[in-house]
Amino acid sequence: MSFLDHLEELRWHIIRSFASIIVFAVLAFVFKSFVFDVVILGPSRPDFFTNQFLCNLSATFNMPVLCINQVQLKFQNINMSGQFTMHIWIAFVAGAIVSFPYIFWEFWRFVKPALYENEVKHSRGAIFAASMLFSLGILFAYYLIAPLSVYFLGNYQVSESVENIINFGSYVSTISSIVLASGVMFELPVFIYFLSKVGLVTASFLKKYRRHAIVVVLALAAIITPPDVISQIMVCLPLIVLYEAGIIIAKRVEKKKKREMES
Known part of the structure; x- marks a missing residue:
């Protein structure tokens, strides 16, 4: 295929991927009550799974500090079109998250013709692995990092005279950025x-620069989490584990290449 033919093929893969996002975005737009009341506002509610679990844990071990988000935060909208704009934005974000496996599959279909038969054989599980890791990252951030972030940022006060009435757009952007960033970072082994x-x-390169990678992980954790130690540690640990898994994956790839060259 010529360069222009490749571009034409890529264009159709992009169009189909975007169409899948639109379809799920429309569904998310229609079912706004579930998307906002249950999903988006969930981490801020006292009856959210993580909040209930930590409060039950605090009662069992007599550690009141573990009981979080038991007072419902107050939200406000200060822009005329704020809620409508946020509704559209979250619909597209939800569409992109749900469509991720299909988008990755379209990307795989574009790359597949350029691979050798043995490379295709060894990469068949890539779509499943990428989808699972992305989903794990989303769930990890949503059920662990998001409630802690809401509790820390929503209740932090410089003075008792200042009441926290959270801008709804700020809350939504914080939750969505944390969840999406975590989903992308969990793709580290696939990358x-x-x-x-x-x-x-x-593998030797990854081992050599392991310390540098840990510093980068710490910096990323500081960016996507509130400035409290517990949240940063909770983000750092799985990323370090995924980095070590990446070293094992790189070793296996090198061994396969070596066997293929010898044969």
Whole structure:
């Protein structure tokens, strides 16, 4: 295929991916009560699963500090079109999250013709692995990081004279950015797999720069979480584990390449 033919093929993959986002975005727009009342506002509610679990845990071990988000936060909208704009934005975000497996599959269909038969064989589980890791990142952030972030940022006060009445747009952007960033970062082993397949990284390279990677992980955790130690540690630990898993994956890729060259 010529370069223009490749661009034409890529264009149709992008169009189909965008169409899937639109379909699920329309569904999310229609079912706004579930999306906002149950999903978006969930981490701020006392009856949210994580909040209830931590409060039950605090009662069992007599540790009141664990009981979080038991007072419902107050939200306000200060822009005329604020709620409508947020409704559209969240619909597209929800559409992108739900469509992720299909989008990755379209990307895989575009790349697949350029791979050798043995590479296709060894990469068949890539779509499933990427979808699972993305989903795990989303769930991890939604059920663990988001409630802690809401509790810390929503209740932090510089003075008792200042009452926290949260701008709804600020709340939604905080929750969505934390969840999406976590989902993307959990794709680390998949990124390492493809980089090792094309020879850009090796297991020895990843081991050599492990300390540097930990510093980067700490910086990313500080960006996507509130400035409290517990949330940052909760983000750092799984990312470090995923980095170590990436080293194992890179080793396996190198061994397969070596066996193929010897045969």
